[in-house]
Amino acid sequence: MIDSIKYKIQICCGTMCYIMGGAELHLLNDHLPSNLKDKVSIEGIPCIGKCDTKEKHHPCVKINGEELNNATSQKIVKQLLTLENNDLL
Template sequence: METKKIQIVICTGTLCHVLGGAELPSLEQHLPNHLKNQVDIKGSPCINHCKNTDMRPPFVEINGEVIEQASITRIREHLEKLTANDSK
C-alpha cells in the first residue's frame, strides 16, 4: 500500500522570511533521500501563527502540527522522529 506522505507547509510570509525563514524554501534539497520521498512540501503565504505572540517565527506546519523557530535542522529532526515511529 502507498504510504501517506508527511505534509509540510512552509510559511513564506514576510515576517517568517525576515525572522529566519529565508532558508526554508530550499528544505527539500537538504533532506536525505529517505526523507525526501516521504514528504510533500508546500509553501504558503502567512499561515497566521505570527499573530500569536507566544510563539516565535519562522513557522512551519508538519502534518498540521506547528513548529516554531523552524530551521532546516529542526524540521529534519522532527521528520526523523515521525518516520522512526512509523512502524506500520
C-alpha cells in the same frame, strides 16, 4: 497527492517568517536524507497568524498540520526522522 507522500511540510511565506529565516527553509529539500526525499511534499502557505503575538515564533512551518515554531532545516529533519522512526516501531 502522490501515494508515497507521508509528510506534508507547509512553510509560512508571510513577511515576518520569510525575513526571520523562512527564506532559507525553501532549500529544505537539499537537507532531506535520501530516504525521506520521496515521502515529503513542501509548499508555501500564507501567514498562519503567529504574527499577532509578542512571542517570537518565526519562522513557522506545519508538518502534517502540526505547527513547528522557530523552524530550521535541522529541526524539521529531526522531527521528520522522529515521525518516521515512530512509524517503523
